[in-house]
Amino acid sequence: MSYKAPLKDMLFDIKHLADIDAVAQIPGFEEAGFGTAQAVLEECAKFNEGVLSPLNWEGDKNPSIWKDGVVTTTPGFKEAYKQYAEGGWQGLQHPLDFGGQGLPKTIGAACGEMLNSANMSFALCPLLSDGAIEALLTAGSDELKAVYLEKLVSGQWTGTMNLTEPQAGSDLAMVRSRAEPQPDGSYKVFGTKIFITYGEHDMAENIVHLVLARVTGAPEGVKGISLFVVPKFMVGKDGALGARNDVHCVSIEHKMGIKASPTAVLQYGDKGGAVGYIVGQENRGLEYMFIMMNSARYAVGMQGIAIAERAYQKAVTFAKDRVQSRPVDGSINASAPIIHHPDVKRMLMTMRAYTEGCRAMASVAAAAYDASHHHPDADVRKQNQAFYEYMVPLVKGYSTEMSLEVTSLGVQVHGGMGFIEETGAAQYYRDAKILTIYEGTTAIQANDLVGRKTARDGGQTAKGIAAQIEKTEAALIMQGGAAAKAVAKRLKAAREAFVDVVEFVAGGLAKAPEGSAKASLNAVFAGSVPYLMLAGNLVAGWQLARSLLVAEEELAAGKDVDFMKAKIITAVFYADHLLSKAPGMRDSIIDGAESVTALALDAF
């Protein structure tokens, strides 16, 4: 069950699709060229393969346990976390000012994939710290930054996101936790938060909770929510830890997967109020939380890619090892490793194509993020911002949904052994299922895609992407090889299906007058998740089409022949087997909207 980071594929994407050398032109990233990427990724692979990967199955067998308010993590996690922090991995993408390494997301994202492939349950702790750091960087006062940021960036302390309450899941308007202003400018926070990842643990000295709550007298709904920092231990002016704050872990959940990651119920204020400090301004909490969430959503998409990669590696190893039956083509006249059977190849190719396609999509999105934040030209920033924001629900929604299919195929390749826990394939299947749920379910991502990312600009960003895809189609035709032409055909059909759907979505929303009965909205939202899946499918397939063009060039130059051939075959497989679903999805979205909502409630 060892893990080997797919460095070659990652570096291919970083170099040829994300264009790291262009990223390195951006002020501040001068040191972050391809050489740096290679060096960082190699070091990162060493740590994850050697330290975290062996603890993954251990975490499933010996999950975090809760006793009397104290959470003890899986044996080995505490020591591994220490190494993680000391290696400087938490600070990879964070500013130099606070002790980080200031590397671009283009590099950091690949490191995130490795971390999650090696040990998804472990990786959730750093993932949440990243969110807390982003929120403080964006909206924290200088004082908060001074007290908390360096400790979070170094990994000495960890962070959490406290959104959910029993009655408030996807619907944050229903948050009831409250905060009472105190004369010294601090607040007393009261309430119950559930599903808090690493809300309590023993891996770090302190935990910095970022908590949504309502200040006394705030408006109802999402416009009355503020964001607070509530540390587990109070922090003195000198940075020394003081008394325990009034936030306590009442229990942790018994989950289907990611069992090593403690999912806490936190009780705030049972003993007079937890001391909290406001982040930014009152009633703007949701806005800040969205900053954290956008970062976390991308990271969860990466988790999908990561677990798919690990499931793929495991399935390949098994398929090369397990001997059963003769190949149908008569190529071997005896029982052979099952990888010789066409259906096993089909399953492995499906896993591979999904994973490489989504990795390519995420890599390109990461480069757009870097340009959108740091490029000197405002127009370039704006353009990249629009592209990145469109990509976030795709990276999150599509990569996690595909991870369900990939981890399921991973079990399937193992046959009966896959269902036995000790084999390890089942863990990936169980772990993956949280990914389409947390940080916003796939439906929530799809709402974001439909509303903020498509309707708001009348579909312009989406159509801009379609126009870019059309250029890739032209390049494929120009290239002229059989593989390129096969991919161009599927890409064109998928892109046309996509444009039809974008018009359906943007048109459907435009028709609906604000505030009135909006029946036409049902039709649009009935197709929202399929639209997201179609868009993700298309963009991932597009990036593999771009990969094919690069690979053909490299191949012609005699470079890295085996890798480039494999890349071409994978791109063709993706086009024939996955992109080919797109026209059917268009029909389902556009013609099928009515039947989604036609059934009377009582008939369910």
Next chain:
Amino acid sequence: MSYKAPLKDMLFDIKHLADIDAVAQIPGFEEAGFGTAQAVLEECAKFNEGVLSPLNWEGDKNPSIWKDGVVTTTPGFKEAYKQYAEGGWQGLQHPLDFGGQGLPKTIGAACGEMLNSANMSFALCPLLSDGAIEALLTAGSDELKAVYLEKLVSGQWTGTMNLTEPQAGSDLAMVRSRAEPQPDGSYKVFGTKIFITYGEHDMAENIVHLVLARVTGAPEGVKGISLFVVPKFMVGKDGALGARNDVHCVSIEHKMGIKASPTAVLQYGDKGGAVGYIVGQENRGLEYMFIMMNSARYAVGMQGIAIAERAYQKAVTFAKDRVQSRPVDGSINASAPIIHHPDVKRMLMTMRAYTEGCRAMASVAAAAYDASHHHPDADVRKQNQAFYEYMVPLVKGYSTEMSLEVTSLGVQVHGGMGFIEETGAAQYYRDAKILTIYEGTTAIQANDLVGRKTARDGGQTAKGIAAQIEKTEAALIMQGGAAAKAVAKRLKAAREAFVDVVEFVAGGLAKAPEGSAKASLNAVFAGSVPYLMLAGNLVAGWQLARSLLVAEEELAAGKDVDFMKAKIITAVFYADHLLSKAPGMRDSIIDGAESVTALALDAF
């Protein structure tokens, strides 16, 4: 987490699609008309809802345990099994001669669905007994029948199927267990069998193992395999139990799901040889085993439908109860139950349409089974036999694959709660994953479909089904309503895609000369599972199209209005959202064959 048997839908299928009144024309089934079906199903529902359903979650929490060779099942299982046996449920479809009730499969299949919805882990024990009964009925000597059948049919004893060995999973040619003939006509059996469902337990007095092994000197491969009865306790002439036989449970597996069902490793002959009795003739074991397997494969398909139904019911209950966010159409000006959100409806409709479609397909297949075994006219028997045999891999393969999607959606509808084990939705997701694996993986079903069921008759059975579907299309057009026409359009496109694929498959196999290098076979088998999925999708959609025609007639007559309206909507949903995938699947199978097997082994 209570379960309510979908009697109305089952009886609709039994009456209108499977045509129970025609089944009741068959000699021996005179008593088995619609009235009997209704009475039996109602009684069956009572038992399963009341006794077995409450034990389902219990079995997940407290799985069977092994200690010193003894397996203790979940608390309550033993008592429930006693009630099951006393109620006569084991004998439902078995001959009156041996104490059974002799009911047709058309009725028995629906009872099997309920049993598995209520408690899949429990239901596996009767499912395996059914297989043992079938094998003995088909090939057992009169003596074996006299000793074993009545006790199995009454449920006093249970049965098992012993195929798998560590090196022999899908590939039974590699079976190594051996049997030494004894002077008294019995055999001594030696070997290790793994993955033996209910191979050891405490619910019945005796266990009757049906074991594949090689008689000393038998040919290699599948042509040297014989089938034996090996009882756990020896049975005297008077039927009284004697000494313990030399078969012992060495351990049970730690599985992802169906945890209450003990999956045993059985050791035969460690103390001198287990006494076994041959079933039928030497070296014909695989043939007999296939009889058991065909029955078991249909039953596993039913498990897929059963668990999908249960997951659907649970998701609907949650969606009607859980309040989050306002409906997008403005129909409710406050937070509403999530069933009001279009994407939740889309998920529930997908679950519903899959389940109803597969149930309809299985019901029609059951009626064909009854006619194929009992119809007085040989031509009718033959025709029904061909249809039923074509249906078995579809019922098994398609219904179980769809159950993965449905149980996954079931978790998704629950959001974060779905990932918490106590909610119960996760259990269905974990339980379902075995269904695409045991009794032959989906790929094994697809091999059967391609080889024995399609190529052998040059695609004639498949094309015969397509011709029947064309008639349904014509009837839909004739009916002329908007719903019927919408379904006709999708059905036609799917049927045409299916015929293309059948020709591709039958043609590809015909081209391959026997015994030579058969490269063209790779292309056919690369598309075997997609072909199965396309065929299953089409047949399930076809049966819902037939349902729509019935429902429109009933509706016009003012009968059962709400149910008939729901049936029509479900059929349209299936057509628009699931049948619409068919043309893309054809493209993937026919154009995409090459990219499945193109990658060099080292490149994986």
